Amino acid sequence: MKNEDLQNIINELGENLEFTKEESEFLNIIVPKEQLYKVCSQLKSNPDLKFDYAFCITGMDWGAELGVIYHLHSTVFEHEIVVKVKTEDRENPVLDSVHDIWQTAEFHELEIYDFFGIKFNNHPKLRRLFLTPEWEGFPLRKDYVDEANMIIK
Amino acid sequence: MGVEKKRFLNQSEAEGLKQVIPEDFPGKVIPGGNGGNIVVTTLDNVINWGRSNSLWPLYFGTSCCAIEMMQTGAPKHDFSRFGFEVARPSARQADLIIIAGTIVNKMGPVLRRLYDQMAEPKYVIAMGACAISGGPFYYNTYSVIKGADHVIPVDVYIPGCPPRPEALLEGMIMLQKKIKTENMKHKVNPIDGFDEGKV
Numbered sequence: 001m002k003n004e005d006l007q008n009i010i011n012e013l014g015e016n017l018e019f020t021k022e023e024s025e026f027l028n029i030i031v032p033k034e035q036l037y038k039v040c041s042q043l044k045s046n047p048d049l050k051f052d053y054a055f056c057i058t059g060m061d062w063g064a065e066l067g068v069i070y071h072l073h074s075t076v077f078e079h080e081i082v083v084k085v086k087t088e089d090r091e092n093p094v095l096d097s098v099h100d101i102w103q104t105a106e107f108h109e110l111e112i113y114d115f116f117g118i119k120f121n122n123h124p125k126l127r128r129l130f131l132t133p134e135w136e137g138f139p140l141r142k143d144y145v146d147e148a149n150m151i152i153k
Numbered sequence: 154m155g156v157e158k159k160r161f162l163n164q165s166e167a168e169g170l171k172q173v174i175p176e177d178f179p180g181k182v183i184p185g186g187n188g189g190n191i192v193v194t195t196l197d198n199v200i201n202w203g204r205s206n207s208l209w210p211l212y213f214g215t216s217c218c219a220i221e222m223m224q225t226g227a228p229k230h231d232f233s234r235f236g237f238e239v240a241r242p243s244a245r246q247a248d249l250i251i252i253a254g255t256i257v258n259k260m261g262p263v264l265r266r267l268y269d270q271m272a273e274p275k276y277v278i279a280m281g282a283c284a285i286s287g288g289p290f291y292y293n294t295y296s297v298i299k300g301a302d303h304v305i306p307v308d309v310y311i312p313g314c315p316p317r318p319e320a321l322l323e324g325m326i327m328l329q330k331k332i333k334t335e336n337m338k339h340k341v342n343p344i345d346g347f348d349e350g351k352v
Contacts, residue, residue, distance in 0.1 A: 139295040146295045 003027040006081060009048055014039045026071070026082045036085045037096040043072060043083070044101050050076045054102035059112035061142045062086070066093045066118055087118070097123040115140035197336045204248070204274065205332040206236035208325070211247035211271070213264065215254030218281035218315040222253045225318040232322060235329065244270040249328070252307075253315075255283035255291060256298045268305040273342065276332070278324055279307045282314045289314055306343035 006027050007019050017039070018030040031039050043051040056071035067086035073079075087093045097120035099106040109120045110129040117138035120126060128135060137144055145152065174182055214222055225232050226240060241247040244267040256264055268275070279301045282288045287299035301307055308331060311324035345351075 144295070149295050149297075149299075151293050 006049070006079060009046070010039075010043070010081070013042045013046070024082070026080050028082045028084060030084045030086070033085050033087055033095055037098065037101075040070070040083070040098045040101050043081075050074045051081065052076065052102075054098075054104055054108075057105055057108035057112070059116040059118060059140065060084075061116060061140065063142055064088065066090060066116055066141075068095060068112060068118065070098070093118045094121060095119075096121050099123060114138075117141065193338065194336070198333075200337070201333045201335055205329040208237055208249045208276070208329070208332075209239045209241050209247050210237050210249045210251050211241050211244055211267065213250055213252045213254070213267065215252075215256065215260060216283060218253035218283070221315045221318055222251060222280065222321060225321045230318040230322060232325060235322070235326060237325060244268075245272065247271055248274065249276045249278065250305075251278045251280055251321075252284040252301045253280045255288055256301050256304065257296045258298060259296075261298050261304045264301065265304050268344075274332075274335075274340075276309075276328055277301070277305055277307045278309045278311065278321075278328060280311045280313075280321060280324070281316055282312065285310050285312060306347050308343070 003021075003026075010027075010029060011017060011019075014031065014035040016032050016035075020028040020030070022028050029039075043049050051072040051074050053073040053075050054070055055073050056069075058069040058071075060067045060069055065086040065088050067084060070083040070085075072081050072083060085095060087095060093116075095118055097105065097109055099109060099120075100122075106124065107129070109123055110127065112118050113120065113123075113126050114129045114131055115138055127133070131139070137146075139146065212219065212222065214220075224230060226237075237249075244250070248271070250268060250271065252264070268277070279285050283291070283297075284301045286292070287297050291297045292299070298304060309324045309328045311320055313320050316324075
């Protein structure tokens with residue numbers, strides 16, 4: 001399916017969805033965080049979309065906002081989209097977990113929590129994955145400070 | 154190893170030799186050619202020859218340098234020509250550890266444990282910029298150890314990113330040359346005092 005057709009279908013799924021192309025081959029959708037779970041579950045269940053495979057889930061620090069980027073693929077129709085969700089709250093960022101839609105998200109969300117400190121509602125067990133349990137801070141944030149190991153410019 | 158002048162003179166006279174040593178000669182006179190060290194140095198030479206030509210490397214390939222290290226062992230460059238014949242997967246059987254890649258904080262204790270498991274004498278080659286200094290890419294981060302010599306003592310550093318197989322061969326031959334200068338009497342274990350900051 002072409003990106004324009006995808007856009008027409010997905011546009012019906014939620015309100016205030018923002019579509020960009022960003023010079024990539026995938027259609028980019030920025031979803032308000034309140035609608036994330038609703039839109040994602042429809043992306044998977046809609047018979048014309050069937051995004052049944054989340055092949056990459058990435059945490060992101062844009063400076064002002066923190067967020068998550070979902071790369072979705074349909075093994076039925078062989079089309080892909082990119083879903084982005086952002087939160088402005090850097091002190092206590094909370095997003096919805098999508099682990100019961102795509103099970104692989106469970107570990108990806110652990111990793112994102114580990115490095116960016118984004119908490120996920122309804123996640124079965126949010127904990128440190130790669131770093132030690134007593135680690136302080138979230139090292140992949142832009143404002144992370146580690147005076148022993150890093151040179152601050 | 155010096156002998157007292159008087160005793161040496163008496164000894165020489167008794168053997169019918171005449172050696173003239175000026176009275177104001179400073180220091181001790183060391184007799185030449187009495188064969189005092191010939192056994193030890195010859196034994197050293199034999200042992201060093203054996204050690205340097207049968208170094209069994211333990212591969213510690215943690216990133217892209219490992220590919221060049223594999224190529225060094227492959228037929229085109231073939232380090233078995235120089236005696237690095239048998240690559241060991243176990244530290245117990247290895248003489249040499251080739252650190253080929255970035256060492257992160259989690260890997261540091263593993264590297265140290267492997268080094269401690271190796272039998273003496275043991276040697277270390279740090280291959281590539283990451284193993285020397287933390288590397289050109291991931292230097293400024295929370296997780297990378299800024300050089301393998303923060304964890305274990307290193308004998309030979311091979312710069313490059315990654316070094317070509319020729320460079321690794323050169324470094325390994327330099328290590329062989331270093332081993333050939335060792336002697337049993339003054340052998341120091343490089344790990345002695347390492348944790349206390351001795352270089």
